[in-house]
Amino acid sequence: MLEFVIKRTAQMLVVIFLALTVVFFLIRLSGDPTALFLPPDAPREQLDKYRELLGFDQPLIIQYKDFMINAVQGDFGDSLRTREDALSVVLDRLPATFQLALSALVVSIVIAIPIGVLSAYKRNTIFDRIGVALTVLGQAVPSFWLGLILIYFFAATLNILPSGGGGSPLHMVLPTLTLAAYSVARFARFTRSTMLDVLRKDYIRTARASGVPMIKVLSKYALKNSLIPIITLVALDLGVLLGGAVITEVVFSWPGIGRLLMQSLLNRDFPIVLAGVFLIAVIYSVINFIADLLYAYVNPQIRVK
Structure with missing residues (x-):
């Protein structure tokens, strides 16, 4: 297990x-940021x-080396626009992003799982066709268009x-629905597929033949045994x-x-962009790392891969 943890780390x-390396070089393609922070008629000597x-x-390459040395120590420099510590600025915005992402996740679960269960139970009926159509639509519609x-x-x-901004629960409604749309479609399709597999199992047929109410079969037996892969996906x-x-x-x-990252890209505020990319990469990697550890704990065969 220790070897597996070290490998995944x-x-x-x-x-x-x-x-960080890819983003560092890509944002340099946008040009020299110094011209954006000085008057258009600034003399060449002042620019230099x-x-x-x-x-x-x-x-x-020297800039890259210096950046990496500082980044390892948690120093991403100061914002070129506000002269504040870049990582601190990004961390200040993190709670708002987490709030939006978690609310979208909850909405996705509440809407998607009933749709997936109903589509699987009513397979090849009008309910199933509507459910499948909604999931396809949810995955096909661009989020910016849906938001507008x-x-x-x-x-x-x-x-x-x-229409926008923050400060109250009402401000969260539209962005949460917009962000959740794709996940609703994804969860619903996955739930439907998983439920269809479980509903074909012998113990489900036995429960139905024994006269167990269908609502109990779906909730206690079918959905319960479908939740492990669904929870992983969530x-x-x-x-x-x-x-x-x-x-x-x-x-x-x-x-x-x-x-913040979009504004910083437009302003060529490189330290903010790199600090934001670092934070998102860390969060995403840690989530996947925890999922890998859970897989390895549940199924020891994964540890040798």
């Missing part, structure tokens, strides 16, 4: 290292001095919900929701990491 560190102050006068449609109907037309999907919240936060002006 090493893989997690490699993923974080590669994520500012670049030297920020370290952008060094060769790219919800804003148009509930905020602009009906004027019953705020746990892993939390990382997906955290990463996928970027577009939703931008559309609804939600004060989370996603919106």
Whole structure:
């Protein structure tokens, strides 16, 4: 078990290292950020001095080496725009992103599991066709388009919900529904597939033949034995929701990491972007790491892979 933990820990560190490396070089393609922080008519000498102050006068490989040395120590530098510690700025936005992701996860579970169970029980009926159609639609509709449609109907037309921002539970409704749409479709399809497999088992046929009420068969026997893979998918999907919240936060002006990263990309605020990518990579990797440990605990055969 110890060897398995060490192996997975090493893989997690490699993923974080590669994520930071790729993003470091990609954001440099957007150009020199110093021009954005000085007046357009600033003399060349002032530009060169500012670049030297920020370290952008060094060769790219030297900048990368210095960044990695500091990043290992938890230092991602200061924001180029606000001069605040980059990692602290990102951490301040983390609770809002977690709040949105967790609420979307809860909504996804509450809506998706009943749809999946009903579709499996009513297989090849109108209920099943509607359920499958909704899941396909949920996976096909872009989140930004869905967000704009919800804003148009509930905020602009009906004027019953705020169109964006944060501060109250009402502000969470539209972004939560938007972010949850894809997960609802994903969970519902997976629940339907898992339930169909369980409903074919002999003990389910025996329970039904013994006169056990169908609602009890579905809830106590079928759904209970389908929950293990569903719970696994739900746990892993939390990382997906955290990463996928970027577009939703931008559309609804939600004060989370996603919106901060988008603004920082447009402003070429490299330290904020790298600190945000690091935090998201760590969270996603840790979630997958915990899932791997649970797999290894439940099924020892996984440890040798």
